Amino acid sequence: MEATVSTRDAGFGVPTGPEPEVRRVGLLGCGRIGRLHAGLLADTPGFTVAGVADAVPEAARAVSASTGAPLMSIDEVLASPDVDTVAICTSTDTHVDLVVAAARAGKAIFCEKPLSLSLAEVDRALAAVEAAGVPFMVGFNRRFDPGHASVRDAVRKGEVGDLHVLRITSRDPAPPPPAYVAVSGGMFLDMVIHDFDMAGFIVASPVVEVYARGAVRVDPLIGQAGDIDTAVTMLVHEDGTLTTIDNSREAVYGFDQRIEAFGSGGVAVSDNPSRHAGWRRTAEATIGQPLPWFFLERYHESYRREWVAFHDYVVGGGDSPSGTDAVRSCTAIALAAGLSLREGRPVRVDEIG
Structure with a gap:
C-alpha cells in the first residue's frame, strides 16, 4: 500500500x-x-x-x-x-x-x-x-503536483463515479541528445515511467495488460540510437479501467502534461499551467501565455512537496509516499510496454515477472 x-x-x-x-x-x-x-x-x-x-x-x-x-x-x-x-x-x-x-x-x-x-x-x-x-x-x-493529486483525490473519493478511462498526455518540449537516448533504457523506462506511475497512483487497481505502439516522428537520430520518440500505450487494469497514455519527445509549444479521469459520475482534469496568469483579448483574438518550457519550471512545486512528504514519512512512519510497490510495478509495466512494442501484441504484466 x-x-x-x-x-x-x-x-x-x-x-x-x-x-x-x-x-x-x-x-x-x-x-x-x-x-x-x-x-x-x-x-x-x-x-x-x-x-x-x-x-x-x-x-x-x-x-x-x-x-x-x-x-x-x-x-x-x-x-x-x-x-x-x-x-x-x-x-x-x-x-x-x-x-x-x-x-x-x-x-x-x-x-x-x-x-x-x-x-x-x-x-x-x-x-x-x-x-x-x-x-x-x-x-x-508528479504524484505531488497539486493538480495531478486533485484528480487522484476525486477518483478515490468517488467524485467521478465508477472510473472508466484515465487519459494521460505527457510531451517534452524538445528531444534529448541521441547520446543520452542510447544509455537511457528507452522511452518507456526513461520518460513514460512517470506516466505508468501516475496510472497506479490514480487508479486503485493494478495493471494486468499493456499494449504499446511507437514510432520515430521527431528525430531520426533517436531511431538510429535504437529508440522511439512518439508512443501511445494502453493499460488494462484488473478492475476493467482503461488508461491511455500518449507521449512525444517534442511539443514545440512547451512542456505538455495533462490528465483526465472520466467516469460514470463526471470527469476530473489536471490541465497545463501557463507561465503566468496574464492574458489579453482583442476584437480578433484572445492571447494567453505559453506553457512552461522546462520540467523544472513545470514541476518545481511538486519536487518541493515531495521532500515534505518524504520527511513526514521518515519521521512519522507509515507507508512510503512512493515506495517498493510503486517502483516494482512501474518497472514491470515499462518492460511490458517495450516487449509489446517489439512483438506488436498485448503483453500481460505477469509475463515480465
Missing part, C-alpha cells in the same frame, strides 16, 4: 506547527538533478545537507559551496554518523548498488527514478531495503 500526498502542507504547501525534526542528508550525485535537490533541501524545513559526493570533483565542489556541506566520498557519506539519510541522484546504472549499500548502512533512502532498467536488479535493491527495514522512497515527483 502506497501513502497519499503529505497533509503537513497548509495553504500554499508551507509546513506549519513546531520546527520539524532535522534529517541530515548525504547527497550522492551533483549533476542537474542533484543540484535541484540540493537547493530544495536547503529551502525545506526539516533537512540539512550534511555531505556531498560526486565522481566529478567540480560538480561536488559547486554544490558544497552552495550548501556549505562538506565534500566526501560516497563511502564516507555512507559511513558518516553525521548522515542519517541519503539522496541518490547519480546515474541510473549506479542506483541499485548505492541503494543496497545505503540500506546496509542503516540510512533512510531517497532515490531518483528509475531505480534500474532490470527487474531482477530492482528486486535486489528492494530485498536489501526490506531486509534492513529502512525508509525508502523513489522520486516520482
Whole structure:
C-alpha cells in the first residue's frame, strides 16, 4: 500500500506547527538533478545537507559551496554518523548498488527514478531495503503536483463515479541528445515511467495488460540510437479501467502534461499551467501565455512537496509516499510496454515477472 500526498502542507504547501525534526542528508550525485535537490533541501524545513559526493570533483565542489556541506566520498557519506539519510541522484546504472549499500548502512533512502532498467536488479535493491527495514522512497515527483493529486483525490473519493478511462498526455518540449537516448533504457523506462506511475497512483487497481505502439516522428537520430520518440500505450487494469497514455519527445509549444479521469459520475482534469496568469483579448483574438518550457519550471512545486512528504514519512512512519510497490510495478509495466512494442501484441504484466 502506497501513502497519499503529505497533509503537513497548509495553504500554499508551507509546513506549519513546531520546527520539524532535522534529517541530515548525504547527497550522492551533483549533476542537474542533484543540484535541484540540493537547493530544495536547503529551502525545506526539516533537512540539512550534511555531505556531498560526486565522481566529478567540480560538480561536488559547486554544490558544497552552495550548501556549505562538506565534500566526501560516497563511502564516507555512507559511513558518516553525521548522515542519517541519503539522496541518490547519480546515474541510473549506479542506483541499485548505492541503494543496497545505503540500506546496509542503516540510512533512510531517497532515490531518483528509475531505480534500474532490470527487474531482477530492482528486486535486489528492494530485498536489501526490506531486509534492513529502512525508509525508502523513489522520486516520482508528479504524484505531488497539486493538480495531478486533485484528480487522484476525486477518483478515490468517488467524485467521478465508477472510473472508466484515465487519459494521460505527457510531451517534452524538445528531444534529448541521441547520446543520452542510447544509455537511457528507452522511452518507456526513461520518460513514460512517470506516466505508468501516475496510472497506479490514480487508479486503485493494478495493471494486468499493456499494449504499446511507437514510432520515430521527431528525430531520426533517436531511431538510429535504437529508440522511439512518439508512443501511445494502453493499460488494462484488473478492475476493467482503461488508461491511455500518449507521449512525444517534442511539443514545440512547451512542456505538455495533462490528465483526465472520466467516469460514470463526471470527469476530473489536471490541465497545463501557463507561465503566468496574464492574458489579453482583442476584437480578433484572445492571447494567453505559453506553457512552461522546462520540467523544472513545470514541476518545481511538486519536487518541493515531495521532500515534505518524504520527511513526514521518515519521521512519522507509515507507508512510503512512493515506495517498493510503486517502483516494482512501474518497472514491470515499462518492460511490458517495450516487449509489446517489439512483438506488436498485448503483453500481460505477469509475463515480465
